Amino acid sequence: MQLALFIIFAALAIAGALNLLLQKHPINSALSLVVVMLSLAVLYWSLGAEFLAAAQVIVYSGAIMVLFVFVIMLLNAGEEEHTTGSRAAYFAGIPGALAVFCLLSFVFLREGKALGSVGLSTAPVGAMSNIAEISQVLFTKLLLPFEVTSILILVAILGAVVLARKEEQQ
Amino acid sequence: MNLTAINGEVPIAAYLILGAILFSIGIGAFLIKRNIISIFMSIELMLNAVNLTFVAFAHHWHAVSGQIFVFFVMVVAAAEAAVGLAIIIAIFRTRKTLNVDQINLMQN
Numbered sequence: 200m201q202l203a204l205f206i207i208f209a210a211l212a213i214a215g216a217l218n219l220l221l222q223k224h225p226i227n228s229a230l231s232l233v234v235v236m237l238s239l240a241v242l243y244w245s246l247g248a249e250f251l252a253a254a255q256v257i258v259y260s261g262a263i264m265v266l267f268v269f270v271i272m273l274l275n276a277g278e279e280e281h282t283t284g285s286r287a288a289y290f291a292g293i294p295g296a297l298a299v300f301c302l303l304s305f306v307f308l309r310e311g312k313a314l315g316s317v318g319l320s321t322a323p324v325g326a327m328s329n330i331a332e333i334s335q336v337l338f339t340k341l342l343l344p345f346e347v348t349s350i351l352i353l354v355a356i357l358g359a360v361v362l363a364r365k366e367e368q369q
Numbered sequence: 370m371n372l373t374a375i376n377g378e379v380p381i382a383a384y385l386i387l388g389a390i391l392f393s394i395g396i397g398a399f400l401i402k403r404n405i406i407s408i409f410m411s412i413e414l415m416l417n418a419v420n421l422t423f424v425a426f427a428h429h430w431h432a433v434s435g436q437i438f439v440f441f442v443m444v445v446a447a448a449e450a451a452v453g454l455a456i457i458i459a460i461f462r463t464r465k466t467l468n469v470d471q472i473n474l475m476q477n
Contacts, residue, residue, distance in 0.1 A: 205379045209387045216394040216414060225406045232410050235391070239417055246384065246428045248436050251420075258443050259417070263450045267410060270454045274461050276406055292400030296393040303389035311382035314429055332433045333440070341437060348444045355448035362455035365462075 201317060204245050208238040223278045229267050236260040246317060250330045384425035391418035405460070405467050409453055416446050 215234035222228045236259045244252040307314075337345055395415035402408050420439045427435025457467070464472055 201379050205383065209383075212387065213390055213394075216391050216398075219407075219410065219414060220394055220398045220401065225404050225410075228407050228410055232414060235414060236417060239421055242384070242387075242421060243424050245379075246424050248424050248427070248439075251424060251436055251439055254440065254443055255420075258447055259413075263413065263447055266450055266454055267406065270457060271406055274406075274458065274467065276404065276467055288400045292397050295400065296397035299396055300389050300393035303392070304386045307382045307385040307389065311380055314381035314385075316378040316380040317384070317428060329433075329436075333436055336433055336437060337440070344441070348441065352444065352448050355451050359451040359455035362452065363458045 201245060204241065208241045208245075211235075211238040212242070225271050225276045226268065229264060229271060232267075233260050233264050236264070247329060250333055381425050381429050385422055388418045388422040388425070391415075391421070403468055403470060405457055405469050405472070408469065409450075409457070413446065413450070416442060 212235050215231040215238065218231035219228045219235070222231065236255060240252045240255040240260070243249075243255055392415050395411045395418060398411035398414065399408055402411060420442055423435045423439045423442070427433065427439075460472060461467060466472065
């Protein structure tokens, strides 16, 4: 069950990410990024993080991607054209990304035995609900950082409004 | 190979390698894409890959702090997306292009 879930949604996530890389039109990339985020939400749920799965769907694929799609439509972004500068990026980008992947997967595979495995039956011990546990920590120990994020978001809203506002003609 | 699954359970390393794959694709897309919006989307992909790694490790250590970290990463990503897209709109107003090769005011 757990294995089938992982294989299906991991394949979906990788396919979406590759589609993001290969599509020329930004709106196609945005929609494939939505696929990646939704399948990651399922994987979060299978790892026992129900709250984060819901937050991933609401915040990422709901709010952030809608913002992206709005901006793509607002700016009427067409297909990207390739220029001379992007040829160097091909030669640097693909080997660099492969090198990072090889390094990371080497470390993870070497330490794989120590990390153990995940099954739907192996629920975390201390069977308090995950959401209750998160809110317990978030609203007692981490109350100050939690409140600071609200100020951060307020500043971000103000910054977005100021940056995107049309300048008045004088 | 330690990736063999025993009686239907998935090793944590498989989740971590999936995160590594998504992060590498994000790096590749960041370097190859020429459209500024696509570049911004590949940054979001990399953030998501790191979030998956955080959740996998949080499950491994039965610790809730990893999940709280992911929550804060999501909040910062939302703020970053709002400001970044506003900057993209401002750039498009002045330069009339989204191609990063043509946004080279600092070069000369």
